[in-house]
Amino acid sequence: MAVKHQILIVGGGTAGITVATSLRRRSKAPLDIAIVEPSEAHYYQPAFTLVGAGAYTLAQTRRNEASLMPSGVRWIHAAAAEFLPDENAVRLSNGDIVHYEFLIVCTGIQLDFDKIAGLPETLGKNGVCSNYSPDYAEYTWRCIQDLKAGARAVFTQPPLPFKCPGAPQKIVYLAADHLRRRGLLQSCDLEFFVHGPGIFGVPFFARELMKVVERYGIKTHFQHNLVAVDGPNHTATFEIVGGDRQGERLTVPFDMLHVSPPQSPPAAVRTSSLANAAGFVDVDQNSLQHVRYSNVFSLGDVCSAPNSKTAAAVRKQAPVVVRNLLRMMAGGAVEAGYDGYASCPLTTAYGKVIMAEFVFGGKVTPTLPLHPARERGINWWIKTTGLPLMYWHYMLKGREWFFRHNTDFDAGTP
Template sequence: DAGYDLSGLLPRLQQRWQQAPQAAADTAPLAPTQRYDVLVVGGGAAGCAVTASLLRRNPQLRIALIEPREQHYYQPGWTLVGAGVFDRAQTERPMARCIPHGAQWLHAAVAGFEPEQQRVVLEDGNRVGYRALIVCPGLTLDWDGIDGLRQTLGKHGVTSNYQFELAPYTWQLVQNLRRGRALFTQPPMPIKCAGAPQKAMYLSCDWWQKQGVLKDIEVEFCSAGGVLFGVADFVPPLMQYVERYGARLNFNHTLTAVDGPGHKAWFRQVDAEGKASVVEKDFDFLHVVPPQRAPEFIRQSPLANADGWLEADHETLRHPRFGNIFSLGDVCAAPNAKTAAAVRKQAPVVAENVLAVLAGRGPRALYDGYGSCPLTVERGKVVLAEFGYGGKLLPTFPLDPTVPRRLAWELKVKLMPRIYFDLMLRGHEWLAAPKRLPHDPVPVDAPAACNFEQEKGK
């Protein structure tokens, strides 16, 4: 009556209202379905990089990339924004400039998946079909997972480098703090860039030390985990900086609530016997890293595992139950570090394996779990932690990776943003060639191997 056609939304509305049987929803009228060779969900680092890698291998592919946001962010740079090294504008570009040339940008959000029909459901109810699907929407920062946090973010000394708008506030707080208690938190794993919580601490302490005020600041690192860093080889050099800055390590401390105006924070502490208690801490400066999880439309989909992340074989990154669906980036359930460096190695693997499946063959490119965490331990020096599955060290350069180096700082500050925007997002796979099986596996019977021309004919 109001002049809007809601027929595409009818199945979802009926399910939500629970006023009609599921059979009625299944037979509701649907909008015409567009179909593509490859459909990519997510226009972040993973989505743009894998799309560009595909198009460099086969420019004739019909690819659509679904992404609702207008802006694209270089998130690894936000730690440096919070330390006064980068300007926030250096980490942002319009999404239109980042979508690879040759791909169609569907400016929309995804609501669900219909893998048996090879379709993705958009929030407006429309369906988009595919021969192969790549799912990489990133993860969700759960700011509401900590009581009182959302109401006090960006004021009362509470900040986070995990949000574009707040990183400059971190730098403002660091410059203004002269005495008191500074708390840095880390939530339970998995999180994106597991080293970022402590990188904020190191760079802040380095500044306070150079200003001669660190002796008057009580620094504490409160981590939900039981170790400083997940790869044991890098713990000794990091501990040298913890001691240098006089920081106190509080392991098995999970931030649960914040009172910004009262400058108080509460943590759930678990002792060696597994007994939990609540610890209250005052603060003058609080850098928070929120708990993180897969987006809701992933968690509630048939593609998710029991923990809500998108299922994937750890080597081929293919879904174990749907042979024409792949994932990479932060949403992927593979047990690798969730970093942009991991995406740089994952994108060629997924691109080659998607093309193999489209051709009716099995995947042969393998991902070794590579991830990199440039640990900025002070201004001018970085411990370049590069590792794969099981904590295996995978250094790019023939140097001891546990030694803090100025060369690694130059790489992170001067080269990595350009490598990210101008190379990785454009399909230039610098030092990223995937390992491959020696021979093509036996062809698999996957839905994506159907004849697309016959599909279009129908």
């Protein structure tokens, strides 16, 4: 069966719902919009770290997709199986073909647990957990609670790009703080294995985070990539990806292993003519319009813009896509509007957060008139209460006004 819609949005997650509601709010004329989304549940993923640390329940992160779907928007319960931009069409997983005048691709990216040998078979048991999936975040908290004196807890960070680049280390700090409160920190070994050469991609914040690492006595191993897990024997194998020992493999025992998996665009995107060489939807980083197909836009984790993949980035990208799409429909030209803004609330302890905000090039751009390198209690409230309220009741409702981030901030020395 073939149908056609004026605007087809592929992906009903953060980006898809936000764009659809905003379009409905801002268009003076009725719009024919459809959203392609197979999932019945919608999760506030930035809170998965809090679930894994026992500071939030999984139920608090979940809403029914139907409750978020904008009025007047058609919900197509399927996934995209093939993009056919030369035909202005998308083939769905149920075999149907949907044609469009304008396409917005915001499928998100997938978790590639199967790229790590032995991981799928042991995930969710044997002390192997991951906050990146709602299926396993609660088990992370059980693993942390089960740590005893003399335990070894291992945490991993995969190759970029992946969503929420701060998430792999947030749970390290919360686990350390939990052990500190129980009087067990000094007797336990916490080790953080990072694929990259540093703790965080923005040096301004990396300097402060290394102080947190030192405070807890966390052992860091840079340029190490997780390649295999033996759950029953409680061992993890890493490949060294840089330096004099590049190519060597190291097997370490663990009592708890928190895995942040490698991630990639869905196959339907990766194999299409919409994708760049890395498999992401190839867009202009400022206008978010496709570089070859002018009636296609993309935002969120699946687009090629070189920003940090966070919900905060979507909050700034969505208005740009909406304005440019409405301009095109009115016969106007698109404009650059996205500066690469992303925000990463880095939970350094229960009750403390460093609010990392930055744009393209790692330029620090705080929103609040507070020094951004400091751990603050107010940032914990923003992370645990303010941002979720904003997400559910403001952002997903298509409301776009927010405080401006300070692009004139002088980072200097923390």
